[in-house]
């Protein structure tokens with residue numbers, strides 16, 4: 368299972384990451400961070416492909432991406 | 442056995458771990474990161490000197506962990522000329538906005554490019570004076586409303602938006618010149634390749650290199666970050682086409 372880590376304290380809620388996720392698992396949450404921005408959340412991390420599109424699109428360098436190769440291919 | 446997890450994307454090491462002062466969705470951050478990735482990958486952090494300019498990116502030195510000089514408005518290419526001539530062993534780049542480079546700094550950029558100074562220029566064109574509250578820039582699009590052309594820029598009154606990359610590409614000392622955007626994952630990959638080439642061209646002592654980034658200023662465009670990003674593809678790229686304008690590095694062809 369690939370996954371992303373989001374630094375919520377850095378997120379400005381711009382949603383650019385959400386527009387490029389090929390599996391559309393990123394959405395706005397109901398939470399605000401200390402800066403007052405409504406941060407994102409990942410709805411279904413199991414579907415993450417580890418493509419890093421979201422991280423490349425993020426202007427605020429909030430996202431770290433970990434990729435796990437599918438078990439049979441290992 | 443559990444499949445091994447691999448770190449595939451992280452913030453470049455040369456980027457200082459600090460929140461930026463940029464507005465949500467502002468693509469100065471994306472341009473900073475791409476420059477940081479290239480500095481990391483080419484191992485240039487210890488020998489790079491950034492010449493920052495006046496505009497929203499004025500605090501560049503807070504975000505990139507390299508030596509830096511702050512230039513007066515528009516004068517970054519002149520300051521970088523001095524820095525590079527005094528320390529030719531260093532990698533010297535300017536980072537300038539469109540108000541800075543294409544308006545008050547037009548003379549400095551033209552002559553630095555024409556002289557073929559061995560510097561790299563990162564030019565962030567967001568079609569507006571961002572920092573000062575959204576006045577018209579030489580790059581403002583026809584019809585785009587700003588505080589100094591509230592009815593929209595008019596070609597007859599204010600002229601057409603200046604295409605800097607094309608103009609710079611015509612000058613003799615230019616070895617590499619490309620226009621890029623960061624509105625899609627594909628364009629971000631191309632932008633990084635161009636910045637890498639621009640820095641390599643300096644490392645090889647070939648001459649002047651220039652990369653124009655089309656970027657958003659959601660705040661002064663009065664658009665959401667997502668809509669502002671769409672505007673890059675819908676309005677800006679058709680007028681400011683992406684691609685290599687000059688490549689005399691030997692690794693590619695002129696257009």
Ligand SMILES: Cc1ncc(C[n+]2csc(CCOP(=O)(O)OP(=O)(O)O)c2C)c(N)n1
Pocket residue numbers: 495496497498514537538539540541542545565567569570571572573578658
């Ligand atoms: C000599 C001088 N004239 C004018 C200004 C005011 N000023 C500060 S930033 C700026 C324009 C910035 O626009 P741009 O270069 O496009 O940068 P952006 O903020 O859009 O990234 C101006 C006119 C100044 N600081 N110094």
Ligand code: SF4
Pocket residue numbers: 370371387388389390391392393414415416417418419420421422432
């Ligand atoms: S890494 Fe790819 S699949 Fe995973 S959340 Fe980011 S964009 Fe979506």
Ligand code: SF4
Pocket residue numbers: 373377378379380381382383384385406407424425426427428429430466
């Ligand atoms: S692109 Fe970055 S700042 Fe914008 S919503 Fe996504 S994680 Fe937050």
Ligand code: SF4
Pocket residue numbers: 462463464466467468469497567571572657658659660661
């Ligand atoms: S005013 Fe525009 S250029 Fe300046 S930080 Fe905000 S969005 Fe970015």
Ligand SMILES: [Mg+2]
Pocket residue numbers: 496538539540565566567568569570571578
């Ligand atoms: Mg600008």
